[in-house]
Amino acid sequence: MSIDFTGAVSDALGDSLSSIGGTLPHFLLEPEDAYIIKNNPIKLRCRATPALQIFFKCNGEWVHQNQHTSQEYMDHNTGLKIREVTINVTRQQVEDFHGPEDYWCLCVAWSHLGTSKSRKATVRIAYLRKNFEQDPQGNEVPMKGMIVLHCRPPEGVPMAEVEWLKNEELVSSLGDDNIDTRADHNLIINEARLSDSGNYTCLASNVVAKRRSATATVVVFVNGGWSLWTEWSPCSVNCGRGVQKRSRTCTNPAPLNGGAFCEGMSVQKITCNALCPVDGVWEEWSEWTLCSAQCDRQRWRECSVPQPRHRGKICEGEGQSTENCTGGLCIHSKRTLQINSIDVALYSGLTAGVIAVVVLIVAITLYRKSQSEYGVDVIDSSALAGGFQSFNFKTTRQGNPLLLNSSMQPDITIGQTYSSPICFQDSIDKELFDPLPDKFKVQSSFMVSLGVADRAEYHVKAHPETLPANLPPNYSTVEGKMMTMIVPNGLHTLRKTQFKTSAVFGHLGGRLVIPNAGVSLLVPHGAIADDTSWEMYMLTNQEESSAQSEERCEILLGPEITYGPPGLNLSCPVAMTIAHCADVSTENWNIKLKRQTKDKWEEIMSVNDESTSCYCLMDSHSCHLLLDQPGCYALVGEPISDAAIKRLRIAVFGSMEASSMDYSLRVHCVDDTPHAFQRVVTAETSRGGQLLEEPKTLFFNRNCLSLQVSIQDIPHSLISLSLILISLQEFSFTQVWYRNQQPMHCAFSLQRHSASTTQLSCKISVRQVKGHEQILQVYTSVGEINRKTFHSHQQFYGIATGAKAFKIPLSIRQRICTTFDTANTKGKDWQLLAQKLHIQRNLSYFTKQKSPSAVILSLWEARHQGSGDLDSLASALEEIGRIHCKSLPQSPDEKETDFTF
Numbered sequence: 093m094s095i096d097f098t099g100a101v102s103d104a105l106g107d108s109l110s111s112i113g114g115t116l117p118h119f120l121l122e123p124e125d126a127y128i129i130k131n132n133p134i135k136l137r138c139r140a141t142p143a144l145q146i147f148f149k150c151n152g153e154w155v156h157q158n159q160h161t162s163q164e165y166m167d168h169n170t171g172l173k174i175r176e177v178t179i180n181v182t183r184q185q186v187e188d189f190h191g192p193e194d195y196w197c198l199c200v201a202w203s204h205l206g207t208s209k210s211r212k213a214t215v216r217i218a219y220l221r222k223n224f225e226q227d228p229q230g231n232e233v234p235m236k237g238m239i240v241l242h243c244r245p246p247e248g249v250p251m252a253e254v255e256w257l258k259n260e261e262l263v264s265s266l267g268d269d270n271i272d273t274r275a276d277h278n279l280i281i282n283e284a285r286l287s288d289s290g291n292y293t294c295l296a297s298n299v300v301a302k303r304r305s306a307t308a309t310v311v312v313f314v315n316g317g318w319s320l321w322t323e324w325s326p327c328s329v330n331c332g333r334g335v336q337k338r339s340r341t342c343t344n345p346a347p348l349n350g351g352a353f354c355e356g357m358s359v360q361k362i363t364c365n366a367l368c369p370v371d372g373v374w375e376e377w378s379e380w381t382l383c384s385a386q387c388d389r390q391r392w393r394e395c396s397v398p399q400p401r402h403r404g405k406i407c408e409g410e411g412q413s414t415e416n417c418t419g420g421l422c423i424h425s426k427r428t429l430q431i432n433s434i435d436v437a438l439y440s441g442l443t444a445g446v447i448a449v450v451v452l453i454v455a456i457t458l459y460r461k462s463q464s465e466y467g468v469d470v471i472d473s474s475a476l477a478g479g480f481q482s483f484n485f486k487t488t489r490q491g492n493p494l495l496l497n498s499s500m501q502p503d504i505t506i507g508q509t510y511s512s513p514i515c516f517q518d519s520i521d522k523e524l525f526d527p528l529p530d531k532f533k534v535q536s537s538f539m540v541s542l543g544v545a546d547r548a549e550y551h552v553k554a555h556p557e558t559l560p561a562n563l564p565p566n567y568s569t570v571e572g573k574m575m576t577m578i579v580p581n582g583l584h585t586l587r588k589t590q591f592k593t594s595a596v597f598g599h600l601g602g603r604l605v606i607p608n609a610g611v612s613l614l615v616p617h618g619a620i621a622d623d624t625s626w627e628m629y630m631l632t633n634q635e636e637s638s639a640q641s642e643e644r645c646e647i648l649l650g651p652e653i654t655y656g657p658p659g660l661n662l663s664c665p666v667a668m669t670i671a672h673c674a675d676v677s678t679e680n681w682n683i684k685l686k687r688q689t690k691d692k693w694e695e696i697m698s699v700n701d702e703s704t705s706c707y708c709l710m711d712s713h714s715c716h717l718l719l720d721q722p723g724c725y726a727l728v729g730e731p732i733s734d735a736a737i738k739r740l741r742i743a744v745f746g747s748m749e750a751s752s753m754d755y756s757l758r759v760h761c762v763d764d765t766p767h768a769f770q771r772v773v774t775a776e777t778s779r780g781g782q783l784l785e786e787p788k789t790l791f792f793n794r795n796c797l798s799l800q801v802s803i804q805d806i807p808h809s810l811i812s813l814s815l816i817l818i819s820l821q822e823f824s825f826t827q828v829w830y831r832n833q834q835p836m837h838c839a840f841s842l843q844r845h846s847a848s849t850t851q852l853s854c855k856i857s858v859r860q861v862k863g864h865e866q867i868l869q870v871y872t873s874v875g876e877i878n879r880k881t882f883h884s885h886q887q888f889y890g891i892a893t894g895a896k897a898f899k900i901p902l903s904i905r906q907r908i909c910t911t912f913d914t915a916n917t918k919g920k921d922w923q924l925l926a927q928k929l930h931i932q933r934n935l936s937y938f939t940k941q942k943s944p945s946a947v948i949l950s951l952w953e954a955r956h957q958g959s960g961d962l963d964s965l966a967s968a969l970e971e972i973g974r975i976h977c978k979s980l981p982q983s984p985d986e987k988e989t990d991f992t993f
Contacts, residue, residue, distance in 0.1 A: 248298050286312050293305055328364075629656055660722045
């Protein structure tokens with residue numbers, strides 16, 4: 093563009109010479125940088141004085157005079173003329189320019205002394221792109237940690253300015269000195285506080301637009317801290333070895349917003365030895381003092397051999413004694429001496445009379461005892477131990493597939509000879525139950541194991557005078573009855589095969605079950621890597637266990653379980669369930685989990701302690717374990733007080749012997765676990781036994797008292813005196829307490845003398861001395877027609893793979909894990925899920941897992957494998973939803989996760 097300014101400038105100079113001073117033009121207003129927004133043109137202005145003319149020059153070329161808008165006015169202060177010029181710049185002009193620089197313009201002003209140039213003003217098209225170059229990322233930080241949120245705004249002209257929003261409120265308006273937003277658009281929180289948790293957004297803006305970044309959620313969590321230990325509790329016993337406990341809670345502070353649970357033990361236990369009370373005992377009396385002027389003398393003794401200690405009783409009686417010592421020396425005591433002489437005569441007569449009465453009573457007792465040896469029945473025959481009677485036969489109760497079901501009507505003829513039990517150890521070989529060859533036989537056996545054991549028999553004749561004079565040394569007499577106590581020489585090796593099951597599992601997981609052993613193994617979904625499979629097995633050990641420590645009074649509470657193979661590589665723990673026989677309703681047990689390594693057993697955790705290596709959840713009849721490593725595991729218990737109780741299962745079986753006239757009753761006492769009872773069922777099946785009564789549970793206390801077995805409710809007319817004398821049988825405490833899952837029984841052999849005697853009715857009493865008692869009512873037919881065997885539960889092994897092995901559908905399980913594994917500022921996380929499913933201890937174990945919710949659900953699956961629905965889980969999730977809705981109102985567009993089963 094070329095413009096001829098000569099004429100115009102010359103005319104202007106001529107008109108203005110009179111009013112122009114001797115200065116160059118200077119600019120009162122220079123053009124400013126400008127941005128074209130959308131399609132709106134911008135205006136550039138120049139103002140100068142003294143100036144004859146002002147023209148714009150853009151990108152090195154003069155702007156045509158017609159594009160200038162000019163005005164002139166007088167400055168009243170200086171008397172000088174001021175000229176102002178304006179031009180418009182359009183978007184099209186800027187877009188058409190393709191120079192090395194941005195589009196620019198400047199002003200040139202003329203005066204008679206020369207020209208002046210203004211600054212360059214650039215003109216650019218304004219824009220702001222949509223996408224941020226870097227969005228802020230959510231973060232979880234501990235209390236007092238530093239938080240840095242990075243933000244790089246979108247590219248734009250002019251460069252965008254950045255502001256931060258916290259929960260839709262400008263951070264700059266909060267006036268919080270702890271938050272800094274000045275460094276390179278980043279937001280920095282120097283020391284995080286709980287109030288700093290929230291949703292943060294980066295806001296970028298310039299003259300043309302505003303942009304919002306993705307929202308970053310900041311969670312400030314609090315790791316749990318232990319409180320101080322409480323004081324040690326008093327010793328649990330008043331005398332002897334007991335336990336002291338102290339505890340602490342994870343409340344200093346409590347974990348918040350997904351913070352880690354405290355590591356370590358919440359309860360500590362130590363053994364204590366309470367000093368037993370020592371009662372005081374008097375020492376010997378001192379010598380009498382000399383007779384005093386008051387005609388008496390004194391002597392003393394002290395309560396010092398020993399002195400009462402540790403809450404012991406003080407000595408009863410007086411520590412000082414005074415008596416008259418006149419000896420005729422004191423005149424005023426003559427009457428007292430006469431009275432004393434009368435008292436001595438009176439007491440001597442009374443003493444002689446008492447002695448005569450005692451001698452008479454002893455003589456009568458000895459006489460009656462001698463008469464009883466010749467058949468006088470002086471014992472209540474209600475304590476009888478076996479026999480037959482006529483009665484209206486009652487059929488066996490229904491419900492147990494092992495129970496005998498008979499409907500025969502009786503035709504009873506009373507036999508003339510009977511058999512009744514004395515207990516001994518024996519095997520289950522057939523000859524064990526053969527009747528003795530004598531006319532009148534008494535036979536019994538204590539089954540120490542199902543293998544070979546020592547045998548002992550006692551033959552007792554029908555007539556009392558033939559009883560041996562030297563009975564075995566293990567007989568004792570209690571309450572007028574003769575008892576035999578059998579103490580085994582030791583545990584016997586069992587000839588048993590292992591119960592084993594195996595299957596091939598893949599990524600979908602599955603479950604192994606030995607139904608009649610109370611043992612199962614759950615392999616969770618995803619535990620095995622995709623495109624990988626393992627042949628896994630599980631078996632029970634039938635041999636004598638060595639997991640328990642006799643020095644520590646430990647006993648085996650359930651079967652030893654091995655699962656494998658060795659080297660199994662899983663991404664999450666398996667859930668193993670083992671039935672146990674301990675009464676865990678009270679804190680009288682110290683229950684431990686042991687693992688066999690090579691030839692020794694190692695304790696890997698105590699149920700009451702915190703552990704991150706494995707997890708143990710005790711129910712009333714089962715223990716549920718979360719295990720990472722394959723191997724052989726055993727659950728053992730150490731009683732910590734005499735109130736510890738273990739459960740026994742009592743059952744009575746019957747069968748005909750080789751002789752059609754003999755019938756055998758066998759009372760089994762085993763640890764109350766399905767595994768132990770199944771061994772009894774297997775043995776009885778092999779010899780044709782029939783379950784005569786529904787098995788019952790007996791609570792056996794650790795009070796060192798024995799277990800007694802007897803048969804009751806036999807008419808007096810059927811019993812002779814000799815049978816009454818041997819009616820009561822006993823197991824010693826040691827035999828019962830230290831069974832370690834090994835079966836034990838007492839067998840009663842009964843002999844009929846008439847084939848028409850087909851019905852038997854009696855009661856079997858099993859009781860612990862001064863403890864719990866159970867009665868087994870026997871109604872059975874013993875005729876030839878009923879010599880068939882019962883059919884036990886079929887021995888099968890449960891295997892389920894994939895979705896059919898789990899009660900929770902896979903889609904629901906994944907949604908639950910997604911919801912509760914993610915840290916949530918609203919407090920809805922896996923710890924709340926664990927609490928609602930009644931898993932409230934050793935939570936530190938779950939914090940180490942990749943998906944705590946998945947492991948919790950595996951534990952729930954193991955606990956509820958016997959139930960048929962998902963009610964408990966659905967109720968827990970529903971309750972969590974109600975709590976959430978009450979504490980945190982939802983926005984209209986926020987949807988709560990819904991789990992529909």
